[in-house]
Amino acid sequence: MTMFSNLARGMIAALALAFASAADLAQAADAHPERRKVIIDQDAFEGPGLQPILMLLQDPTVEVLGITTVSGDGWQPEETAATLRMLELVGRKDVPVVAGATFPLVNSQARNKAREAQYGKLPYKGAWMESWPSYNTIARRQPHEAHIVPPLPEGMPTTKPYPGSAAEFLLAQSRKYPGQITIIAMGPLTNLALAQRLDDGFAGRIKELVTEGGKLENGAMAAGPKDEFAMQLDYAPRMSFNHFWDPEASHIVFTSPWPRISLVTDDASADIIGTQALIDKVTAGSTPVARYMKQTAQANYPLWDETQAAAWLKPGIARRKGRLAMDVDLMPGANYGALLTWPAGQGPGLGERDVDVIYAVDKAGVEGLFVDLLSKP
Template sequence: MRRLLAALALFLAALSPAQAQEARRKVIIDDEGFALMHLMLLEDAGTEVVGVTSVSGNVWANRATAMALRGLELTGHEKVPVAQGATFPLLNSQARTERWEALYGKLTWKGAFMKQWAEPTAQSTPPYHSPFDPVDLPWGNAKLKPLVEPAAAFMVRMVRAHPHQVTIMACGPLTNLALAQRLDPEFASLVKELVVMGGSLNPRQTLDNRAAADFAREFVNTPRREFNIRFDPEAASMVSHAPWPKVTIVPVDPSTGTQLTPALVDRLAKAARPPVAAMIRRMEPGFPMWDEIAAAVWLDPSLVTDKERLWYDFDTQFGPGYGDMLTWRDAYRPGLDEGQADIVRSIDVPKMEALIERILARR
């Protein structure tokens, strides 16, 4: 065994820089901003982020693009290309959302459509912007510029250039993926894996504090509704019917046992190199670690303590269940080309936090 390990070490050491680069796992980050999840993948030695694409969700796409560019600039990842994605959902809109709320009740979080909370909450309310308002970030504006091509076209180009090698880490609404699939019917089949942070099964509050209770309250009466999907249900349903070789879905459920606490922010910042640490300290604490779970289980699948392989789709009927996640076991699926995915129900939270700390500590 020792001889085998020694031989393997010599082989890896003998790899040329080009071969070593090829051995890294390729990923495109499709999201609406720049967060700890981005830093995890950018700083991981075994991962090559071949691009970042933006999409409207928590903020409008132009603001998400600006945040991604500035984050890459501040953390020394200037060579990673950024492509701006869809500004509007395929069909949903702010006006349709307001009409839906008048019929079926207030949504807890509306992202770029958000003007105020329905009730007092521990989290701050971000300022409201129109979709084409000029962007002036409080932490400075980037000198870097996005690519000219739109996100969907960039995704198709990257996947065509590296067939069966690129993972899509989709942590926002799925508009760009739906558009890419419509541009190129072979797009999904050429992706190595799709990882989605979105959807909801039946989350329950597991942490005993005000911030955690605020986030968990959303699912007491609406256990199948989650923002990333609800912002663009039609795109999510289109994605569920595309021929992905492998799909992993991280719904809200495992996130209720996680929280970016002030203590964890401090711990991670101390582990990271200075520019990354400065970025981490800018992050508002108190939020669940939604996107970080998605990145973590892709980096280390052993973090998953419970998962289930289910058929899935999303409700696109403009009724009370608009955007809800639909799932079936084998015997109950409708058989209408719905997707099949490994759906993560729970994770080892301390192990995940330790993983993030190790990644950030690498020099």
Template sequence: MSSRFSFAQDRQDSRYIIIDQDAVGPAGTDMNSMLVFLQAPHVNILGITVLTGDGWRDEEVAHTLRLLELIGRTDIPVMAGAVTPLVRTQDWTHAWEQIYGKVLYQGAWSSFRPKHGIDEVPPLSEGNPTTKVSDEDAAHFLIRMVHKYPHKVTIYAAGPMTNIAQAISLDPHFAELAAELVIMGGSLNPHTDDKEYVDSPRHEFNLWFDPEASSIVFHAHWPKITVTTVDVSIETHLTKEMVEQLKGINTPAAQYIAHYTTKPGDYLWDELAAAAWLDPGLITRERFVYIDVSLDKGISYGDTIVWSDDDKPALDLQKAHVQMDVDWPKFQKFFIQLMSSPTPGASNPQMAAQPKR
């Protein structure tokens, strides 16, 4: 009785959030960021809305449903969202590349992604889910939740902005009814020799994939916008040492990451955005600037644009807290501790039944 009361109390005192995510899996930054929220006490995840980005939507939905089964949180609803960007198409983008140059990473359109139909769900390495996606679509779920809990719901957007833009288009009060918007996206001036950014410092996939949606989102009247950029994300890595630590921790979350991580060393893009919402003290430097995305169909299409009060044009934009640096040792410790804890509210997690590698 006491543990049940404790969890109910946690839910009463919790912060409300909707996870809007492209969800390639298993493991990887998309799925691991969901675990950051799922492992955190005092966080009430109202639902997970999924859209095409890093991969195709329907396969991503399946990875999300399966993650919830493996950690025992099948009570959280999953909604399918946008399959394609509002305007940009794959064929048009390939034609654009003939004039302006290759884009190294294109998410679901990337040549290295497994080839299958847009609505096809192949056999998943973690096992295909038995639970089902909600009948409600992502945009209407987002709108319904901010009306149900006005000024209390954080929208966490760690994929392209299409679902959020659709909600704004359907309900002009959607953004102002939310508590805040947290974005993983955008790039200003990353200090790196990573070939994806060294010659294109304002290019970042999440905002680039659907520039029109990104611009709609930044022009909406949010009470607060926080943006985790490439600049700060590249200060993080899921190291081999971290994966080894997780292997020795007997919780479904830690075992999921350890079991399915095939490429240690990747940046902790979305995990950082999620963790910094839980503990803003992880961020050591930020800029408070106006942010938008270029809709010029030339070489800058989809690039991040920022202005200060001194040079901002006459556009209706909200200032955003743009994260630039992180306390990396503190973040590492925070992440490992979070994955070491029991999953709040879990029921019948299936991770223990997964075959050993």
């Protein structure tokens, strides 16, 4: 009987230990939840273009699997060098940087010039700019050929890009982590279109695509039902640089079967500016990020992509949202590359997707997150 009692007590103790261990593991899992997996696809040109990448890198809830570069605001080779150098300076060389598309699928500088000759000049053309207007107050690098990487003010990188192309990297990561990855696309969509054409299962393996661009509000578009005359204005085509740089790529992306696709509009970030006061707060410390920002940040640069990053990181920052069916105009003419929108579910049925749209955000919330993340040690 004594032997049985000792055995029973031993079994009870072992079970208690097992339950305690399980509880400890559960508590540890709650304390350290799995980080959200992200790939950043960005035309990261000059210092301000790298700030939204830094916000995502600095957030402890995010695991950046890699950064894929694509021409847009600048040429991909220079963007790749600038991104590598930024990671060196902030101590994040562990994050892969993968070179993506240098040129659009179909569009070109020659085609754009022909379009401008017939329909008028486009004020902003990204890497196709031939000169900067006199009213420009931001220090911009001089335009140059696509494959030239001029000396970077912050120094040239010593690290090299991850082997292979951005499309190959996107596909490999989507197969490794199906249903787990958010792609935050801050520039033109060429890399994503190439991945989708290489493997038509790509979009379906991505948890969510978050893109940026488009000035969609002609008044209070999301305020409620409209009559047909107001709707005719509200749903008219709009130009958006991230989409008209490579219209065919944008069309492929907007007609691909993503489980979810979101768009943070330029309306949302219209009055959110990286003021000197905000930059002073970020650069007051002595962290690697603060030192990098002190070297590269420029006051009064709009926080377009920073707003996109903030709206994904903290969904509560969104103040006005809607849902639209969306595609891109591929017809030659004045609206080539313009966003096309319809009420959700009421598009022409040519593959266009319904997109979750953010029209307005909490400005103070974006500014606060910008400072908090970039000030973190």
